[in-house]
Amino acid sequence: MTVQMTGASRREILKTAGAGGLVLSFSIASKASAQGSAPQPINAYVRVAPDGFVTIVNKNPEIGQGIKTTLPMLIAEELDAAWDKVRIEQADNDPKVYGRQFAGGSMATPLHWDELRRVGAVARAILIQAAAGGWKVPAGECVTEPGVVVHKASGRRATYASLAAKCAGIAAPDPKSLTLKDPKDYRIIGRPTPQYDTAKIVTGQPLFGIDVKRPGMLYATYEKAPVFAAGVARADLAAAQSVKGVRKAFVVEGSSEALQPAAGQIGPGLLPGVAVVADTWWAARKGRDKLDVQWAEHPTSGQSSEGFAAQARALAAAKPQRTPRNDGDVDAALKTAAKTVEAAYAYPFLAHVALEPMNCTAEFKDGKLEIWAPTQNPEPGRQLCAKTLGIKPEDITIHMVRCGGGFGRRLANDYMVEAAWIAREAGAPVKLIWTREDDIRHDIYRPAGFHFLKGGLDAAGNLIAWQDHFVSFGEGQGFAPSAGMGPTEFPARFVPNCRIDVSVMPLGVPTGPLRAPGSNALAFVMQSFIDELAHAAGADPLAFQLKLLGDKPVVGEPPAAYAAGRMAGVLRAVGEMSGWANRGRLPKGEGMGVACYYSHMGYFAEVAHVAVSPGGEVAVKKVWVAGDVGRQIINPLGAINQVQGSVLDGLSEALHQEITIKDGRTQQSNFHDYPLMRINEAPPVEVKFLETDYPPTGLGEPALPPAIPALTNAIFAATGKRVRSLPIRPEMLKA
Incomplete structure (x- = not known):
C-alpha cells in the first residue's frame, strides 16, 4: 500500500472540475510581504464537491500538535462549512503555493489566524456570488448557513454542492475587503474538536512516516x-x-x-x-x-559532561567574556543589600x-x-x-x-x-x-548550561540587585545552536541593578531546539532563584512575584515587550485555582510551589503540589495551570491537551531525563537508561485560560517551562532542600 498524505494532483483537480466541483486556490500576502520584505505568501486550497463535502488542505506538518485540525477549522468557520462535511488532506511541500511550511515555535496560530480565516471568507463570497447570479439578486441580500446559501427575502436556498459547478469564472474578491465573523457567531472556532486522524491512529491505520511503502522498496x-x-x-x-x-x-x-x-x-x-x-x-x-x-x-573525543562542568566553574571564577546587559551598579547594590543570596544552577543535555x-x-x-x-x-x-x-x-x-x-x-x-x-x-x-x-x-540535543547567580534584597524585601554569569557553549560572540540567552531574560528590566555576563566554551556535540527552546532550561534557573530570594525576604513566593512585576502593564518595546499585567493575571488566577493561600495546612512532607514564565508569546503560571517520601521519592499530586494566549482558543480540546502534555513533558525532563557525554560520545542508548515519565507518575493537570484582548497565539510550547520550577519550588516547600541541578534524584532529597 502506498501512503501519500498529499494535496490534490492536477489530474484530481481536472476530475473534480469535470464532475461539477469547485476548485479554489489562491494566495494572500503575509504581513511581512505587506511591510515590503521578501514575500511570504500564505495560501489555502479548498475544494467543494458535488456530494456536498468540502475538502480543505492543511498546509503545515502535523506532529501531534493537532494543526491538521486547527488550521482547517479557521477556513471552515469563515467558509460557513458544515464541519461534519469537511474532509482534510495534508499538503505536499510546495513553497510556491503554500509559502513556508513548518511546525515549530508555536507559530501556526499567530501566523495564520487572520490569513486562513480570510481564505474561508473568500470561498464563501464566491459561493454567494454564484447563487446570487443564478437568482438574479444582489449578493448583499444573501447569507449563508452551514453548507447553504440563503436568499432571505424569497426564502430560496442552494447547497454549496449545487453551486459548485457555477463557481467557475467568478473572480475572487480582495480578501482584505471582506468582513470576518463576529466571534459570538462562531460555530466551529471555540468548539472542542477531536483531531481529524484520531480514529485512524487508534485503529492502527497507516499514517506515519514509518508506515510508508513503495513498490520494490528496500x-x-x-x-x-x-x-x-x-x-x-x-x-x-x-x-x-x-x-x-x-x-x-x-x-x-x-x-x-x-x-x-x-x-x-x-x-x-x-x-x-x-x-x-x-x-x-x-x-x-x-x-x-x-x-x-x-x-x-x-577532537570531540576529549569532551565530556564532567569536563564541561569543570570548565564552567573555572570560567565562572574568571572575568566574563562579554556582558550583554549591565543596568545600574550591581556590585555596589550587592555590597549595600540587607541580604544577599548566591547559588549555582546547572541543567544537562536532553534528547x-x-x-x-x-x-x-x-x-x-x-x-x-x-x-x-x-x-x-x-x-x-x-x-x-x-x-x-x-x-x-x-x-x-x-x-x-x-x-x-x-x-x-x-x-x-x-x-x-x-x-x-x-x-x-x-x-x-x-x-x-x-x-x-x-x-x-545521534540527536541534536538540548544544550546543557550553567548559571552562577547573585541576588540582593533591601531591608523591605525588595529585589534590588541581580547578577547571572551564564556559562554556555559557543565560540567568540556566538552561541551553539539553542544554547543562548537574551539580554531581556526576566527579571531583567524589573530589577534596577541587573547584570548578565556570558562566557562560552567550545562544543563538538550537536545541539538544537527542544520544545520551548532555551526557555525549558532558563525558566528552571530564573524561577527557582526568584523563589530562593522570596524565601530569603520572608515573603510569600506568589506575592513576591507580583511585587516584582510592578504596576506597569507592559515593560519594553515590541518585539521584546513584556506584558507584566498579563503575567500578574495568570499568577492571581493560578493562586485562586490551587488554593495557594491554604498551602500551610498541608501535611508534613508535602508542599506547593509556584512559577511563571513568558515563552513563545504565551504567559503561563503554574502551581505544583508534591509529596516527598523520607527516601527522597517525589510524587506529584496535582498541577494547576493558568495561561493567557489571547482572546480566542481555537480548539479547546486540543488546547487543553497541549497544555497537559507540556506540563507532563516538563515534569518528565526534571524527574528523569539526562544525556551525559564521555569520551565525546553519548552514554545513554534506550529507555532503560533514558527513562520517561510513566503513566502511574502522571498527575492530574487542571487548566484555565484567561481571555485577554490580544491576538491569539500558539500553545505547543509556553506551558512547559514553568512546570519545572513549580516542581522544584514545591520540593523545597516540602523538604527545605533546594534543587539546583537536574534531573532530580532521590539521594538529593533524603531526610
Whole structure:
C-alpha cells in the first residue's frame, strides 16, 4: 500500500472540475510581504464537491500538535462549512503555493489566524456570488448557513454542492475587503474538536512516516561513529553482505563539517557512515550488527559532561567574556543589600526521544528525487538534499507525512538526506529507519548550561540587585545552536541593578531546539532563584512575584515587550485555582510551589503540589495551570491537551531525563537508561485560560517551562532542600 498524505494532483483537480466541483486556490500576502520584505505568501486550497463535502488542505506538518485540525477549522468557520462535511488532506511541500511550511515555535496560530480565516471568507463570497447570479439578486441580500446559501427575502436556498459547478469564472474578491465573523457567531472556532486522524491512529491505520511503502522498496540502516562526526577509517563489509537478505553495504564519505548547520538549516547534514540495504529492515539491522568499522580519530573525543562542568566553574571564577546587559551598579547594590543570596544552577543535555524514531522513504529515478518524510521543516530538507546530491531543488518532491512526535527534533533533516543518498546508491526506493539507539545517540540535543547567580534584597524585601554569569557553549560572540540567552531574560528590566555576563566554551556535540527552546532550561534557573530570594525576604513566593512585576502593564518595546499585567493575571488566577493561600495546612512532607514564565508569546503560571517520601521519592499530586494566549482558543480540546502534555513533558525532563557525554560520545542508548515519565507518575493537570484582548497565539510550547520550577519550588516547600541541578534524584532529597 502506498501512503501519500498529499494535496490534490492536477489530474484530481481536472476530475473534480469535470464532475461539477469547485476548485479554489489562491494566495494572500503575509504581513511581512505587506511591510515590503521578501514575500511570504500564505495560501489555502479548498475544494467543494458535488456530494456536498468540502475538502480543505492543511498546509503545515502535523506532529501531534493537532494543526491538521486547527488550521482547517479557521477556513471552515469563515467558509460557513458544515464541519461534519469537511474532509482534510495534508499538503505536499510546495513553497510556491503554500509559502513556508513548518511546525515549530508555536507559530501556526499567530501566523495564520487572520490569513486562513480570510481564505474561508473568500470561498464563501464566491459561493454567494454564484447563487446570487443564478437568482438574479444582489449578493448583499444573501447569507449563508452551514453548507447553504440563503436568499432571505424569497426564502430560496442552494447547497454549496449545487453551486459548485457555477463557481467557475467568478473572480475572487480582495480578501482584505471582506468582513470576518463576529466571534459570538462562531460555530466551529471555540468548539472542542477531536483531531481529524484520531480514529485512524487508534485503529492502527497507516499514517506515519514509518508506515510508508513503495513498490520494490528496500530497507536501510545507517551506522555512524559514536564520536560525533568522526569519519570512517576502515570498513570490512564482507560479513554484513553475507547476511541473508542484505543487498548492499557501502561507505558514505559524508563530511565531518556537516555537523555544523549550514545557512538556513537546523542540525547536521550528511555525516560519514556505513549504509546497509536489505529486503527487510531486520535483515538490514542484522547486517549492520556484522559490520567491522574502525572510526577515525576526532577532537570531540576529549569532551565530556564532567569536563564541561569543570570548565564552567573555572570560567565562572574568571572575568566574563562579554556582558550583554549591565543596568545600574550591581556590585555596589550587592555590597549595600540587607541580604544577599548566591547559588549555582546547572541543567544537562536532553534528547528528544519522539516515540517514532527518525525515518524517511526516498526514491531516486531519472535524476529526480521523491521523498516521504515525517519532517517539521520540509523546505530546508529539500535544499539540503539538492545541495548534497548535486541536483536542482525543483527536481525534488517532498510528501509531508504525519510525524510520530517532533518536539523540535524533526526541524533537522539529517535522516532525510541520509535516505536520499542511500536511495540513489541503492538504485531502488529505500526506507531508512533509525534504531532507538541511533535516535538517542545521534540527536541534536538540548544544550546543557550553567548559571552562577547573585541576588540582593533591601531591608523591605525588595529585589534590588541581580547578577547571572551564564556559562554556555559557543565560540567568540556566538552561541551553539539553542544554547543562548537574551539580554531581556526576566527579571531583567524589573530589577534596577541587573547584570548578565556570558562566557562560552567550545562544543563538538550537536545541539538544537527542544520544545520551548532555551526557555525549558532558563525558566528552571530564573524561577527557582526568584523563589530562593522570596524565601530569603520572608515573603510569600506568589506575592513576591507580583511585587516584582510592578504596576506597569507592559515593560519594553515590541518585539521584546513584556506584558507584566498579563503575567500578574495568570499568577492571581493560578493562586485562586490551587488554593495557594491554604498551602500551610498541608501535611508534613508535602508542599506547593509556584512559577511563571513568558515563552513563545504565551504567559503561563503554574502551581505544583508534591509529596516527598523520607527516601527522597517525589510524587506529584496535582498541577494547576493558568495561561493567557489571547482572546480566542481555537480548539479547546486540543488546547487543553497541549497544555497537559507540556506540563507532563516538563515534569518528565526534571524527574528523569539526562544525556551525559564521555569520551565525546553519548552514554545513554534506550529507555532503560533514558527513562520517561510513566503513566502511574502522571498527575492530574487542571487548566484555565484567561481571555485577554490580544491576538491569539500558539500553545505547543509556553506551558512547559514553568512546570519545572513549580516542581522544584514545591520540593523545597516540602523538604527545605533546594534543587539546583537536574534531573532530580532521590539521594538529593533524603531526610
